[in-house]
Amino acid sequence: MKTDIRNKEDIKVLVDAFYHKIQTDETIGYLFTKIAVVNWEKHLPIMYDFWDNILFHTGNFDGNPMMKHRLLNDKSTLSETHFLHWTQLWRKTVDDLFEGEKADEVKIRAKNIAKAMMNKVVN
Numbered sequence: 001m002k003t004d005i006r007n008k009e010d011i012k013v014l015v016d017a018f019y020h021k022i023q024t025d026e027t028i029g030y031l032f033t034k035i036a037v038v039n040w041e042k043h044l045p046i047m048y049d050f051w052d053n054i055l056f057h058t059g060n061f062d063g064n065p066m067m068k069h070r071l072l073n074d075k076s077t078l079s080e081t082h083f084l085h086w087t088q089l090w091r092k093t094v095d096d097l098f099e100g101e102k103a104d105e106v107k108i109r110a111k112n113i114a115k116a117m118m119n120k121v122v123n
């Protein structure tokens with residue numbers, strides 16, 4: 001039985017599962033592992049806070065995603081295909097693990113942010 005996303009513990013489960021897949025993903029994995037060379041111990045807690053703030057309005061995220069992705073795009077061009085793939089992988093990860101209002105919300109928010117990010121970053 002799947003539950004909805006109820007708290008930060010559930011967000012951790014979701015974010016960990018997503019980035020676990022990302023690391024070996026054939027389409028966008030290299031952007032994280034070869035281009036940005038992400039420090040996962042730092043990045044994952046930032047992502048927990050990011051989604052915790054979006055779903056539960058905790059106010060504990062103070063990063064600058066648009067800037068980060070623009071810098072990434074300067075190093076290696078990001079395309080619409082990359083963003084669509086990111087969004088599909090996110091949707092599938094959510095659907096595999098959770099169902100409910102927050103699960104729906106987290107998919108819609110990701111899709112909208114991806115769209116806005118793509119418009120700002122992809123030339």
Ligand code: HEM
Nearest residue numbers: 031032036038039050063064065068082083086110113114
């Ligand atoms: C093509 C798609 C994407 C790629 C390749 C990508 C890659 C990355 C990378 C490499 C970082 C930097 C990690 C570091 O600091 O070392 C990052 C940060 C981040 N990404 Fe993405 N990302 C993508 C899409 C998205 C989307 C759609 C969202 C939101 C829905 C998102 C949210 C974030 C956030 C919140 C951060 C942290 C920003 C900060 O530290 O200020 N990303 N991403």
